[in-house]
Amino acid sequence: MSIISKDIQKAVQLLTEDQLVAIPTETVYGLAGNIFSEKAIKSIFSTKKRPFFNPLIVHIPSIASLSDIVTHVPEKAKLLAAAFWPGSLTLVLKKSKTIPDIITAGKDTVAVRVPNHPITLELLKKLPFPIAAPSANPFGSISPTKPAHVENYFKNSIKMVLDGGSCVNGIESTIIGFENEEPVIYRLGALPLEEIEAVVGAISIKNKKEEKPDAPGMLARHYAPKTSTFLVDDVAAEVEKNTGKKIGVLVFKSSLNNENITEIILSKNGSLQEAAANLYAAMHELDTKNLDIIIAERFSEFGLGKSINDRLQRATFK
Ligand code: TXA
Numbered sequence: 235m236s237i238i239s240k241d242i243q244k245a246v247q248l249l250t251e252d253q254l255v256a257i258p259t260e261t262v263y264g265l266a267g268n269i270f271s272e273k274a275i276k277s278i279f280s281t282k283k284r285p286f287f288n289p290l291i292v293h294i295p296s297i298a299s300l301s302d303i304v305t306h307v308p309e310k311a312k313l314l315a316a317a318f319w320p321g322s323l324t325l326v327l328k329k330s331k332t333i334p335d336i337i338t339a340g341k342d343t344v345a346v347r348v349p350n351h352p353i354t355l356e357l358l359k360k361l362p363f364p365i366a367a368p369s370a371n372p373f374g375s376i377s378p379t380k381p382a383h384v385e386n387y388f389k390n391s392i393k394m395v396l397d398g399g400s401c402v403n404g405i406e407s408t409i410i411g412f413e414n415e416e417p418v419i420y421r422l423g424a425l426p427l428e429e430i431e432a433v434v435g436a437i438s439i440k441n442k443k444e445e446k447p448d449a450p451g452m453l454a455r456h457y458a459p460k461t462s463t464f465l466v467d468d469v470a471a472e473v474e475k476n477t478g479k480k481i482g483v484l485v486f487k488s489s490l491n492n493e494n495i496t497e498i499i500l501s502k503n504g505s506l507q508e509a510a511a512n513l514y515a516a517m518h519e520l521d522t523k524n525l526d527i528i529i530a531e532r533f534s535e536f537g538l539g540k541s542i543n544d545r546l547q548r549a550t551f552k
């Protein structure tokens with residue numbers, strides 16, 4: 235029997251009983267548990283095979299709940315929350331004592347956001363506690379943007395995927411921390427840099443591939459298909475070089491018109507928003523086709539193109 239269901243009341247019940255429920259958000263599906271239940275939080279880590287040094291994002295129903303989670307909100311964090319919540323922005327702020335250390339991997343900061351999905355907002359409003367939710371995929375795998383992606387990963391380990399359809403933004407939230415009260419980008423994501431800078435001015439980016447990253451979403455290999463993936467400017471030339479192999483390609487808007495390859499066009503209209511929304515589903519799909527390689531086209535480095543390139547780049551590490 236399918237674990238996909240629209241029954242919000244059942245999700246409330248399972249979460250209240252310390253169980254996990256996969257929840258829809260506008261970015262990707264999350265694997266959710268009660269932040270105050272040690273049992274639930276431990277099972278998030280074990281279900282995902284996620285290392286304990288990688289902290290979780292706390293999801294709250296509205297800005298009003300922020301004061302329960304954090305002790306200090308810098309001025310620019312207030313501006314960002316007012317501008318973008320509910321939405322694809324995660325803020326990393328000084329945590330309040332009530333937030334368990336297992337959520338934050340022992341850090342004195344906590345990541346928090348108000349997701350912009352009507353079903354999950356309704357769920358959060360019904361719950362007497364916030365929920366922690368990392369993306370609902372095994373550690374290092376492609377994030378899920380459809381209920382079926384989660385079901386394929388976890389049908390034997392969780393009881394329910396709350397069905398909210400396909401995620402409209404399709405890549406994870408943008409994560410912003412604060413250093414001396416000034417915002418710093420820890421992870422590029424669904425909220426474009428330019429929109430953030432329009433609110434708080436120029437902002438520095440620490441979205442690097444570091445050994446011990448602040449946000450392990452920065453780990454070099456992440457969001458990766460099982461099939462070897464390459465990111466190039468000239469897809470046709472790369473296809474040429476790999477003649478004889480079973481090739482999948484991911485292109486932004488223009489077809490290569492080559493019948494020997496499996497091609498997915500991310501947005502025929504050339505919409506970055508649509509391309510981001512389709513990105514992970516396309517990676518999931520190509521990964522099921524038994525290909526030798528996947529060749530992805532590099533985007534122009536502006537707006538969501540920057541975030542899409544970030545995810546594609548991480549998909550190429552083995
Ligand atoms: O869009 C999203 O953010 C999705 C949906 C479900 O909300 N969630 C998501 O969670 O992408 P996850 O766990 O896959 O990524 C959370 C990232 C990790 O890279 C983690 O290291 C970082 O947030 N993070 C969490 N707490 C942090 C903290 N206190 N300081 C720095 N980074 C933190």
Ligand code: MG
Binds near residue numbers: 368369377451
């Ligand atoms: Mg993730």
